[in-house]
Amino acid sequence: MSSNALELIGISKQFPGVLALDKVSLSLKKSEVLGLVGENGAGKSTLIKIIGGAYKANQGQILLDGKEIVFNSTNESLAQGISIVYQELNLIPHLTVAENIFINRLNQTNGFVNWKKLYQDAEEILKNNGMSEINPRARVSELAIGQKQSVEIAKALSYNAKILLLDEPTSSLAGPEIQNLFNIIKGLKAQGISIIYISHHLDEIFEICDRVQVLRDGKNIDILDVATTDQNSIVSKMVGRDIEDIYFKEERDIGDIILEIDGVSDNYLKDVSLNLRRSEVLGIYGLMGSGRTELLKAIYGARKSKIRSIQLNNKELSIKHPIDAIKHGIIYSSEDRKSENLFFANPIWKNISYVALQTNEFVTNGFINHKSELSKSSEYYEKLNVKAPTIEADVYNLSGGNQQKVCLAKALINEPNIILLDEPTRGIDVGAKLEIYKLIANLASSGKSIILVSSELPEIIGSSDRVYSMANGRITHEFIGEEINEKNILQYCLQKDNIGAPA
Incomplete structure (x- = not known):
């Protein structure tokens, strides 16, 4: 037998x-x-x-x-x-x-x-x-x-x-x-x-x-x-090629604090505070229901939360709506491509230009300059290496990895300084993940600051310079250097109370 x-x-x-x-x-x-x-x-x-x-x-x-x-x-x-x-x-x-x-x-x-x-x-x-x-x-x-x-x-x-x-x-x-x-x-x-x-x-x-x-x-x-x-x-x-480090993490000079959030609270979040430095990838990890996505949406003005203070480059800031965040160089890319991030029946270029249109990027005297809109969208279509027959193709027909690239192109077209990424590699294959990991590393090296939320702990550990753990709507610990490992982070994600919010 x-x-x-x-x-x-x-x-x-x-x-x-x-x-x-x-x-x-x-x-x-x-x-x-x-x-x-x-x-x-x-x-x-x-x-x-x-x-x-x-x-x-x-x-x-x-x-x-x-x-x-x-x-x-x-x-x-x-x-x-x-x-x-x-x-x-x-x-x-x-x-x-x-x-x-x-x-x-x-x-x-x-x-x-x-x-x-x-x-x-x-x-x-x-x-x-x-x-x-x-x-x-x-x-x-x-x-x-x-x-x-x-x-x-x-x-x-x-x-x-x-x-x-x-x-x-x-x-x-x-x-x-x-x-x-x-x-x-x-x-x-x-x-x-x-x-x-x-x-x-x-x-x-x-x-x-x-x-x-x-x-x-x-x-x-x-x-x-x-x-x-x-x-x-x-x-x-x-x-089909050698990979030494799938996260493309490099030594870079991390700058001063660029964003400081103090006291985010609502029916889900409980007095959350954090800071983000220039050229830093800040990872946030927690189990499902920990409040990761809710926190990013609160920072972006897409959630009705009370925030004691938001400081951008040491200046007090008020964000009541996503348009406020976008105007101050903060962008959010949602975990939900289908419901919150893309218009599936629209062509690629229309999706990429959407955020820029909200800030009148291509509007002159009340009219949209479609030539300029298409040109700028094409630039980011090429930068993100979106694989499609043409930029006119509907997003619906793209693979998950290419849909995610369109999400990121849409987020980057306004050239933000702070990028909030929620599950940027969810549901995509390894090849597409590698491209996004490389993009994250390159953005940080170019001076952008990134908050990365992911349910994949190896992704958080591999990509982040610093990590916050979350549980039950609270930040439970801050990890730096050799503290960033699976055992430490999981331990604090299972806590019921606020163990050690960042200083």
Whole structure:
């Protein structure tokens, strides 16, 4: 009997004008967690859909327990014990957990559902897979996002899955929820289930995976044992070039205090004070709900908060509205590209110029100079290396990484001195992240001051010159130099009270 639960040999997939997969091979051992990484367009999704029966390969073999098999549909793949949990959850909010788990498979007797058996079966699946805290009778709409993710996994396992494919499973989860997911995965592995784990978050690969396979441009690049490799090696293979420091952090002269905020308070924030220096990247880290985003919005005037004092270059300042902040050289880039940052149905150049239009940058005698608007937008389109067929392309059609570049171009077009970045790399691939890390470092080196909020602690540690931790609407500690490490920061993010606000 084969030691591999699943094996792909020489899989190729051709779409019109595109060779998505070029003789890709993969082996998944029994009771193994195999990481699958690569930039957007590397072929990960196509490979997963071939394994799941949604696509048929143009050439190559699929072996299940050493025997060749052909999937003509997703149902055939499910019947062979292969289940996929996609990034976008596919649950029906108004139905119960049990109904979602067994959707389309509600056992009926004489036309009636045996509800008692349905809830018993759901409870058994949840209990056996480390999810016993979830009530099978609860409506999905009442669950936290981490619990919804668990229900998706339970639904996948209800098909007697032997192989589970998880596509970006932590994309909407916070720290404790991620750890709970990892505990579930470890339990599944102990039961003999084999897992393919797709993620842009390399720290997760190192925590949960045994091996990691790297794809680039539809080709196999390498398969590595997690225990004997490091993050830079994986990134180098993903992007096709050597990376010494993915955060591009350089020694630079950090200047005097440029911005001082004293006493930010509202129904969420509790007397928060901080300062920011010229040419500094100031990281703010906290768990979900700590108040990170609320703080940035308060500074920017996008949140009704009381602030005792704002000083810019030692001069008292009043910010009641984002326009006030923009006029004083302060800009904010939201974590929510879709709802708060971009107009998806508009072309790239219209999105880039939006902030400048709010300050009448291209307005003369009440009329917009569209030629000037397009010229300036084109300048930042090129500076940010936005990859699109043309600057006239709608933002909706761009990849997540390029949408994020448009957000940053929009923020930078007014040449601000202080930049508030909220989750600037959320939902984008490693190649795009590298470009944004380099941009942050270059902006700081050019004299700009940056406040960086991120839910990725390695990103905060790697990019920041100084770090504040937050918990429960308060700053709990300030970290400088060698104090900036994961253990120290997490310790203060779990505090219930204000431990040590900055002096």
